[in-house]
Amino acid sequence: MTKYVIRGGNPLHGEVVISGAKNAAVAIIPAALLVDGVCRIENVPQISDVTLILGILEDLGAQIRTVNRTTLDIDCSNIRKCRASYDMARQIRASYYLVGALLGRFGNAYVPMPGGCDLGARPIDQHEKGFYAMGARVQVINGYIDAKAPAGRLHGAHIYFDVVSVGATMNVMIAAVLADGLTVIENAAKEPHIVDLANFLNSMGADIMGAGTDVIKIRGVPRLCGGTYSIIPDQIEAGTYMAAVAAAGGEVTIQNIIPKHLDCISAKLIEMGVEITEVGDSLTVRRNGPLTKTNVKTLPYPGFPTDMQPQIAAVLCLAQGTSILTEGVWDNRYRFADEFRRMGANIQVDGKIAVIEGVRQLTGAPVSACDLRAGAGMIIAGLAAEGITEIDQIYHIERGYEDIVPKLAGLGADIHVETTSTEEDWHIHAV
Ligand code: EPZ
Numbered sequence: 492m493t494k495y496v497i498r499g500g501n502p503l504h505g506e507v508v509i510s511g512a513k514n515a516a517v518a519i520i521p522a523a524l525l526v527d528g529v530c531r532i533e534n535v536p537q538i539s540d541v542t543l544i545l546g547i548l549e550d551l552g553a554q555i556r557t558v559n560r561t562t563l564d565i566d567c568s569n570i571r572k573c574r575a576s577y578d579m580a581r582q583i584r585a586s587y588y589l590v591g592a593l594l595g596r597f598g599n600a601y602v603p604m605p606g607g608c609d610l611g612a613r614p615i616d617q618h619e620k621g622f623y624a625m626g627a628r629v630q631v632i633n634g635y636i637d638a639k640a641p642a643g644r645l646h647g648a649h650i651y652f653d654v655v656s657v658g659a660t661m662n663v664m665i666a667a668v669l670a671d672g673l674t675v676i677e678n679a680a681k682e683p684h685i686v687d688l689a690n691f692l693n694s695m696g697a698d699i700m701g702a703g704t705d706v707i708k709i710r711g712v713p714r715l716c717g718g719t720y721s722i723i724p725d726q727i728e729a730g731t732y733m734a735a736v737a738a739a740g741g742e743v744t745i746q747n748i749i750p751k752h753l754d755c756i757s758a759k760l761i762e763m764g765v766e767i768t769e770v771g772d773s774l775t776v777r778r779n780g781p782l783t784k785t786n787v788k789t790l791p792y793p794g795f796p797t798d799m800q801p802q803i804a805a806v807l808c809l810a811q812g813t814s815i816l817t818e819g820v821w822d823n824r825y826r827f828a829d830e831f832r833r834m835g836a837n838i839q840v841d842g843k844i845a846v847i848e849g850v851r852q853l854t855g856a857p858v859s860a861c862d863l864r865a866g867a868g869m870i871i872a873g874l875a876a877e878g879i880t881e882i883d884q885i886y887h888i889e890r891g892y893e894d895i896v897p898k899l900a901g902l903g904a905d906i907h908v909e910t911t912s913t914e915e916d917w918h919i920h921a922v
Contacts, residue, residue, distance in 0.1 A: 494883045495896060497873035498905040499855055502741030505902045509729045509747045510536040510893040511561065511722035514798075515684035517585030518661045519691045519722060520544050523553070523565040524592035525668055526695050528717025533562045535722060540890045543583045550576045566717075574601040577634065582606045583890075587615060587658060590636050591665035594627055598640035604631065608862035608887070611822025617656045621663035624648035625670055647672030647711060655680050655791045660707070661688050667709040668697045676707040682792040683752045687723045694720050724748045727798045728892060730756040731867045733776045734802040735899070737765045738809055738875040742777040743902055750774055755795050759787055759803060763810055784812030784849060790819045801827050801868030807847045808836040809875055816845040827865035830858040834872050834880065855880040860887045867892065874904055881909075 511534035521544060523530045535541060537560065545563075549555055552570040555563055573593045580586035584607025593600035607613065615636075619629045622638055625645040629638045647670050652659055660680040665688070667674035679685070681703055689702030695718050698710040729748045736743045737760050750757075750769045757767045757774070762785045766777040784807070789797040797820040807814040808831060818824050825840040832838060833856040837848040855878035860866025866888035873880030882888075885908075888895060899906050 492883060493885060493908060493910045494881050495870065495885055496907055496909050497855070497870065497880045499873050499876035499878065499880060501739065501903050501905055503736050503739050503743050503902040503904060504741045506744045506746055507732050507898050507902060509724045509745060512684055512687065512725040513538055513540060513891045515687040515722050516541050517544050518588050518684065518688045519720070520548065520565065521585070521588040521592045522665050522688060522692060524548070524567045524570065525596050525665065526715045526717055527568055529564050529566045530695065530717055531558065531562065531564050531719040533719065533721035535561050535563055536725065536893045538889065538891055538893050539886065540583055540585065543579055544585055547575050547579045547586060547589065550579065573597050573599045575603060577603045580605070587618060588662055588665060590618065590622070590638050591662035594622060594638050594640060594645060595666045595669045598643040598645065600636065600638045602636050603634055604636060610824050610862065617652050617654060617659035618662045621650045621659060622666060624650050625666060625674065645670035647674040649675045650677065652676065652678040657682050657685065660685055664688060664699065664707060664709060667711065668692055668715065670711040672711055674709045677705065679705050679707045680791055681705060683723055683726055683749070691720045694718050726752040727796060729753055730796070730799045731802050733760060733774070734799070734806050735871045735874055736776040737763065737778050737782065737806045738871045740778050742775065744773050744775045746773045748772055748774060755793055756799055759785055759795060763806065782806065782810035784810045784814040786815045788817040788819050794819070797821060797824065798864050800824055801865045802871055804831070804838070804845065804847065805868040805871040808838065808850060808853060808872065810849040812849055814847045814849070816847060818843045826861045827868055830861070830869060831872060833858055834876055852877055854878050857881045860884045863887045863891045870895070874899070
């Protein structure tokens with residue numbers, strides 16, 4: 492068993508460089524399937540979700556060459572297969588983008604139902620509705636999404652989503668790029684990674700307008716050709732370090748970011764008494780005094796991101812007064828609350844609402860990272876807590892954070908990775 496061990500109490504100081512955005516990378520890499528030629532993709536984060544999606548693409552027949560630590564050349568010209576590996580694709584949410592990409596390129600996709608964090612129900616009916624409107628037949632057979640365009644090629648369509656969905660917006664956008672005619676997506680999601688995917692596709696020859704607004708228009712083109720593209724910095728990784736400074740105290744400059752993407756997070760931290768200064772493509776976050784309570788509701792962009800909810804919850808656990816946290820996207824994103832309680836947090840959950848009464852001090856405890864952002868929240872709580880926090884199930888965290896242990900250690904945190912022998916594991920489970 493591998494776990495993170497944190498001795499809390501050190502304020503954070505120094506500079507941290509943010510990696511490429513996970514949720515942009517895991518869409519842009521499958522979208523490379525549409526490109527006839529070599530895509531050079533820069534600022535690719537080194538995280539396990541990216542390793543998996545690259546593995547799936549390679550299994551389909553893509554040639555992938557590592558240019559340097561963060562740059563890859565992907566050539567999908569010779570792919571002829573439309574069936575994605577069951578074992579790999581079912582481990583990751585973003586494998587659903589392969590449906591849009593394979594349908595768009597071949598008019599045929601056979602992709603396992605996706606996996607990903609357990610956040611409550613995660614339907615894909617809006618993806619299916621989009622593909623259906625574009626002329627595809629979609630059914631689930633033996634655990635696979637089986638999608639076919641009987642005409643061999645999708646056609647443009649007018650699609651009004653019933654809910655604002657990041658995944659459905661990106662998937663339909665990918666599928667529409669090579670379709671015949673104009674596709675209009677209404678009630679589209681507006682997250683920074685949607686704009687990034689559109690910019691990537693446009694740089695390869697697509698014709699997409701309106702990404703970042705709630706109406707996106709995609710005019711189909713006959714082919715995309717190769718080029719070079721650099722992925723945007725990760726909004727949520729940056730927000731996680733901002734929350735870590737807020738909880739542990741200190742002063743950290745967060746570099747290689749787009750400050751505008753962080754406005755929704757900065758606004759809440761400032762309300763709580765954190766100082767934030769913007770200089771070019773960096774933010775300096777400083778917290779010396781006490782934290783004060785605030786209320787937070789998660790919403791689609793430009794609202795406060797749901798993927799920052801457990802991290803802000805960790806900070807609210809230490810803020811004077813009673814804060815109300817409302818989850819506006821997922822049905823069940825409070826599974827971390829039991830783990831926070833082990834650390835002395837006073838948090839009561841009722842459905843989508845959590846009431847958090849700030850405590851003066853959290854105390855370290857053994858906890859489990861039940862999902863990616865919950866794990867990030869536990870790291871933040873552990874950095875601020877008195878004593879030792881041990882976090883297991885860290886594979887969830889490594890799905891989305893590049894080098895989180897060395898990055899935090901570089902800021903003065905007392906954190907390291909520890910691997911226990913299987914004999915010790917057996918003892919832990921037996922008692
Ligand atoms: C993406 O998930 C992200 N994952 C999630 O990040 C993130 O929490 C979420 O968007 C919201 O920002 C990836 O990008 C790989 P949605 P996605 O479709 O696309 C409902 C992380 O921690 N819905 O925007 O699956 C759904 O139930 C992860 O990095 C439908 O009803 O989310 C939810 O309530 C976790 N039908 C809401 O819409 C559908 O067909 C938003 O989901 C699709 C979604």
